[in-house]
Amino acid sequence: MGKLRSNISISLDGFVAGPNQSAENPLGEGGERLHDWVVPLGAWRRAHGMEGGEVNASARIVEEALENIGAGVMGRNMFGPVGGGGWGDEHWTGWWGDDPPFRYPVFIVTHHPRDPVQMQGGTTFHFVTDGIEVALDRARKAAGDKDVMLGGGAQVIQQYLAAGLLDELELHVVPVLLGDGARLFDNLGDGHVRLEQLRAVEAPGVAHLTYRVLR
């Protein structure tokens, strides 16, 4: 069985999105700065169907995050706009256009049932209303021996962490202070979540810190 992995950009003060997230501003105020390190990279551009771009120490990190993934899980807030708008619209198919960069089945944890949506390029969005464990079971089956990639947002990562279901967490620590927004390490209860540092990689404008979640 593969691992459940997650990786997310985080401000130095612990936020994975700024305040006042909305359909127009899904990463919240200032949140787009969390991705300043990744957008110029060739590795990221290729995954999103573009050419060119930079190569630096982050390239390997981005490539590894895309390797050996057989399925994905994400929270409802990552798939659709917060506070209505797109999500209520049955035509909403995510932020990523007709050919999303996943190219594997993605299981979305939500309270709103909906038929699966098959996109171009190998991505199918499945909507799971039976909770995080069922979403993970279905993703594991779809992934076979490969890993499952857990997307955001903060809330769904917290839920998998608190439930002891996450195996590996990679943080892209960005030298930005957002001051407010969606805090990644929150609602984790009494401190039973224990981590072991696997590596720390320096790259321009970002530090990549990888942790194993201990049982």
Place this chain on the structure above:
Amino acid sequence: MGKLRSNISISLDGFVAGPNQSAENPLGEGGERLHDWVVPLGAWRRAHGMEGGEVNASARIVEEALENIGAGVMGRNMFGPVGGGGWGDEHWTGWWGDDPPFRYPVFIVTHHPRDPVQMQGGTTFHFVTDGIEVALDRARKAAGDKDVMLGGGAQVIQQYLAAGLLDELELHVVPVLLGDGARLFDNLGDGHVRLEQLRAVEAPGVAHLTYRVLR
């Protein structure tokens, strides 16, 4: 003129001390885990008058943090117990014994006036009641061309950061989740504090992240 530098151990969820700090437990509940990476090091043991100890990638970091320092500034909470006890006692001379590891003048930001206390080995504690800028001015004069090291706690680092007086901040990021306690990046206002990543160093059980504070 030298720089104002600070370095502090911080949990992955952003705390530099656990909850319920007290005279008996100055780092709060679970807070002693923040120092698990440094206490076994030979570099740390030598600074505290002990022999032996380990050498790993953190040794250089600890040695650098001790180099070229001509004076120190610290907050009242780092010098004395929180909530009475030792501080009210005129005989209280800090947590560090008769021969503190600083070996330079240390200026303590406090509301309580007190005569300077000269310790063994070159450390003198000065108590400054005129605010953080005066404390820094006095430390700079004492340091000459050398740097000034800003100690904790969280509150005094926040004050210097918010005032635009800190030049360099090194975080020793420990794979621990404290859940509650003294949060380092708090009370910083409207996001005017801007940082540039200088380096990230991997070491056993800790990642050392260094930032320049931009004006």
